[in-house]
Amino acid sequence: MQSPADPTDRLAHALDLVVDPASGRGLIAAARAAAPRMTGTTASVILDVTGYSDADRTAVEDHIRAALLAVPGVATVRVAMTAEKKTRRIIAIGSGKGGVGKSTLSANVAVALARRGVKVGLVDADIYGPSQPQLMHAADQKATALDKRLNPVPTEYGVPMLSMGQLVEPGRAIAWRGPMVGGALGQLVDADWGDIDVLILDLPPGTGDVQLSMISKHKPAGAVIVSTPQDLALIDATRAIDLFRQASVPLIGLVENMSGYICPHCGEQSDPFGRGGAEAAAAALALPFLGRVPLDIAIRTASDAGTPPAAGDGPEAAAFLAIADRIADWLTQPAALTPTI
Ligand SMILES: Nc1ncnc2c1ncn2[C@@H]1O[C@H](COP(=O)(O)OP(=O)(O)OP(=O)(O)O)[C@@H](O)[C@H]1O
Numbered sequence: 001m002q003s004p005a006d007p008t009d010r011l012a013h014a015l016d017l018v019v020d021p022a023s024g025r026g027l028i029a030a031a032r033a034a035a036p037r038m039t040g041t042t043a044s045v046i047l048d049v050t051g052y053s054d055a056d057r058t059a060v061e062d063h064i065r066a067a068l069l070a071v072p073g074v075a076t077v078r079v080a081m082t083a084e085k086k087t088r089r090i091i092a093i094g095s096g097k098g099g100v101g102k103s104t105l106s107a108n109v110a111v112a113l114a115r116r117g118v119k120v121g122l123v124d125a126d127i128y129g130p131s132q133p134q135l136m137h138a139a140d141q142k143a144t145a146l147d148k149r150l151n152p153v154p155t156e157y158g159v160p161m162l163s164m165g166q167l168v169e170p171g172r173a174i175a176w177r178g179p180m181v182g183g184a185l186g187q188l189v190d191a192d193w194g195d196i197d198v199l200i201l202d203l204p205p206g207t208g209d210v211q212l213s214m215i216s217k218h219k220p221a222g223a224v225i226v227s228t229p230q231d232l233a234l235i236d237a238t239r240a241i242d243l244f245r246q247a248s249v250p251l252i253g254l255v256e257n258m259s260g261y262i263c264p265h266c267g268e269q270s271d272p273f274g275r276g277g278a279e280a281a282a283a284a285l286a287l288p289f290l291g292r293v294p295l296d297i298a299i300r301t302a303s304d305a306g307t308p309p310a311a312g313d314g315p316e317a318a319a320f321l322a323i324a325d326r327i328a329d330w331l332t333q334p335a336a337l338t339p340t341i
Pocket residue numbers: 095097098099100101102103104105126129131204205257258259293294295296297298299300301303304
């Protein structure tokens with residue numbers, strides 16, 4: 001095709017030969033490039049980089065420079081970038097104590113939200129005992145960085161993730177002090193998450209200073225508390241609820257994990273940790289009850305194998321999918337619309 005005579009049209013023509021990685025169309029056709037202008041021998045253009053990853057942004061800018069420098073009469077190129085502020089929301093998943101299934105719930109809620117079409121990422125903030133790489137079958141993948149910004153690791157479940165487990169050698173003890181932990185978490189949260197809308201943050205267990213400073217600094221849009229049904233665990237869960245209330249983080253609700261044991265041999269249900277305790281506690285604390293997950297050996301074995309039950313169609317998936325539905329509904333409510341990162 002012949003190049004247009006008008007210098008502005010020539011620039012537009014050259015820009016439309018550069019492909020927008022988001023839509024696969026030319027930059028002008030995709031409405032990414034606007035106001036191409038020639039001032040003397042300088043070509044300038046405004047580029048909308050909303051939703052681009054850092055790598056895409058750099059690549060497109062390089063292509064624009066090359067394309068415009070090839071236009072006769074152009075000696076220098078100026079690219080002004082604009083982007084809509086991304087309203088990415090963090091949902092923190094916490095528990096008053098360890099071992100109640102917080103990491104299992106975080107992984108499965110993230111996978112279930114992705115199945116619903118939510119653009120979701122997962123951050124393993126359990127700096128001292130990261131388990132998400134194993135749960136998400138990404139233990140052998142290391143995180144990379146571009147310009148000192150981390151790139152999330154893709155997973156086969158459509159949920160990009162970052163965990164300290166992907167930054168340090170497996171099995172190496174992480175003996176960090178508080179400020180270093182805060183810095184590390186900041187790098188995970190402020191990574192190049194591209195067009196991700198929701199970040200699920202798997203918090204470390206407990207309600208100490210580390211958790212409080214994480215929550216204050218990263219301002220989750222909402223929090224989910226996990227507890228097992230017995231009284232002692234519920235007392236700890238109440239502490240976690242207080243922690244979020246102190247930090248003015250809206251509580252999405254309470255999940256009861258390990259409620260009702262289904263015997264793999266006879267199918268009979270029993271309640272080793274009791275049942276219904278978390279639902280009653282949620283009612284007493286005026287919190288929504290988001291659902292219960294049974295104590296099921298299939299959940300443990302699938303989790304250990306790096307195949308989150310929520311990714312499958314077995315009966316174990318149903319509980320997680322139902323809880324994710326409640327969280328997705330919450331995300332559409334006005335209380336969920338602030339704050340953002
Ligand atoms: N509903 C369940 N049924 C069977 N096993 C479960 C269930 N939930 C969690 N588990 C198992 O319990 C163990 C602890 O779960 P998980 O690591 O998710 O807890 P956590 O609260 O994140 O613990 P930590 O304090 O170590 O971070 C894991 O082996 C997990 O597979």
